[in-house]
Amino acid sequence: MEQPLSIPARMETPTLPKQELKTHESIEEKVKKWTEKGKNWLARLWKETEESPREVLEEVKDAPEKQQELVSDKTEETLSAQELLQNKIGKYTDYRNENRSAEGVLELFEKYIDLMDTPYVLKRSNNRMELGSTITTVMKDPSLDTTVTTINKADYSSTDPRLKALPKPLKDNLTPLFAYSEEIEIPHDPRLIQLWNQIEKYYTKTASLLGEEKLNEQAIDAYGSNREFIAHEMYKSFSAYPISLDILYERRVEGKIIAPGEFLGHGTYVSNFQKMLENDRKIKSPWHAQQTVDPELGLRSIEIDPGAIFFFSGRRRFGTFGQYADLFRGISDLGIIFSVDTIIEKGYSIGSKNGTDSKSEYFVTASPGAFSESKSTPPERRAIAIKDKTELDLEEAYIRIINEDKKEEIVSLLQSHGFNDEWIKEHVILRRTEDSKETLLNWLGTRSYRHLQENLTSFVPTRGWRENYFLWQQKIE
Amino acid sequence: MPNETKNLLFQVEQDIAKMLLNKLEHFEITFEKASQIAKFILATLPNNLSDEQVMQIIPSLDDEFTELAGVVYKHLLDYEETHKEEVIKNVQDLVTHKDFQHASSLISDYFNRKLKY
Helix, strand or coil, X not given: CCCCCCCCCCCCCCXXXXXXXXXXXXXXXXXXXXXXXCCHHHHHHHHHHHHCHHHHHHHHHCHHHHHHHHHHHHHHHHHHHHHHHHHHHCCHHHHHCCCCCHHHHHHHHHHHHHHHCCCCCEECCCCCCCCCCCEEEEEEECCCCEEEEEECCCCCCCCCHHHHHCCHHHHHHCCCCCCCCCCCEEECCHHHHHHHHHHHHHHHHHHHHHCCCCCCHHHHHHCCCCHHHXXXXXXXXXHHCCCXXXXXXXXXXCCEEECXXXXXXXXXXCCCHHHXXXXXCEECCCCCCCCCXXXXXXXXXXXXXXXXXXXCCCXXXXXXXXXXXXXXXXXXHHCEEEEHHHHHHCCCCCCEXXXXXXXXXXXXXXXXXXCCCXXXXXXXXXXXXXXXXXXXXXXXXXXXECCHHHHHHHHHHHHHCCCCHHHHHHHEEECCCCCHHHHHHHHHHCCCCHHXXXXXXXXXXXXXXXXXXXXXXXHHC | CCHHHCCHHHHHHHHHHHHXXXXXXXXXXXXXXXXXXXXXXXXXXXXXXXXXHHHHHHHHHHHHCHHHHHHHHHHHHHHHHHHHHHHHHHHHHHHHCCCHHHHHHHHHHHHHHHHHC
8 A cells, every 4th residue: 555645845935915995994083083974874874784794785875866965075174185285286276377477387287296295095976077176175094194186077077988998997087187277377487397307308218107007996996096107197197098088289489388288188299299209200199009099089190290289189078168069070070270370369378268257268179169050151161150150261270191092071161160161172281292391381382370380390309399399489579 | 692593694794884884973974875885785695695605705796896895805815714724625635645736636626716806
């Protein structure tokens, strides 16, 4: 009979520390706290977790009906949270009034950088926030021992089709990091540019630190959001998943730089703009970078024309475009371009998409009257109206068609919007033809883009967009 | 509920209830999402499930809602700690008696389950 084998002593393998669900406060403390605050619903539920958690789940199932009870409590939290926020970054509103200074804005940015170096937790708001809302609360989360920042959503909604492209944890927690609202008119100061670059470097560094490594999404959710999550979100947002490509150019007007770009907020991305510019002078739709048009969102790659402002938007169900979605689909797909000058000369700042009260509609084509039949009847269309009825002369606009095969379709669409054949013939320029650049330059030379004509050829993206831009500015001034 | 009746289902429900309340307290989750999770749990984990049945379901909970990952992880770890020694002992017995096929199968099951989770 064979002898049984002897088994060597087993080596112990290290195990991860057991994950405890963080509560920190005891149930009794929870019950006491919420009872004292008069939130009996929460107090009772906490108490019930001890004996009948299933009942708790039954009640939470109906939580939306109890929302008001907690929302009212949220106000209390928000008050102290706002104080914390102000301690951190100062009075944000100070930078938005008429007295804001370059120093003030600089300080704001510096504070943001400081904030970025602290661990964060991003939280979803209970409801989709209106456009223009910004950081509202900073709270101390006892369970995580980190500063918790709640930042309102700007133009995201959980049902926004754009979110489909995001990993699930991000979808569930997606919140703009820096929801700059409305116009933030940045006074011109070279330090701002320097600082801006620092912020960009921070993002770049963060992204490179993360590399392509996939974060443990479960961990992100299970253990609460942390700095990595933010970095991840930033990385995804700035590099892989720019939500939209509402490009804002720096522009000095009367000594000010108008909207040198925004962070997330309204889905405005400038961070990787320079990179795009340097790489191939194309801004690409993030979801379908290889396609010219995203069939669902209407986003597409678009060639960069220095000095031009792009009306570039997708078919969105929410946010800025709202009821003008169809209009936008037509216009943005056509890619009507005005120069920045045209916009600026009309006295409009760039960067606002803040709903109906906004005077400075960045997307000037979002005008309700832009293509209404009552405004102008085909084929007499001469202008695109801006929100306050001011019109932008269509003589200043042009369209460059990427795909020649699409020209007929685009022309038909233009005609249906009231553009006459004469205008179409003169303003629709085909790209990717041998003489397309020359054609465009010649065309620009016939209009207020004359200075662009000269500078288009001297624009060297590899030297750095901003540097060139300012050289360019100095040159034309 | 008396201690002896606090089965795995109870513990899981309790952990999830606490997790949801915590998140609601700190506005880390919307009411709508909390409601969805609660509905999902109530539907997925009906009353009277045995511990073994609950254990079979637990790993899939966070497939639907990643918010549940912490709870899932906690219970998987519990389960693993409880059963590891038992598996090791069984495997040792089998190996000692040169029943390598069953030992291998048992180990394989153990690691497959671990990987799956």
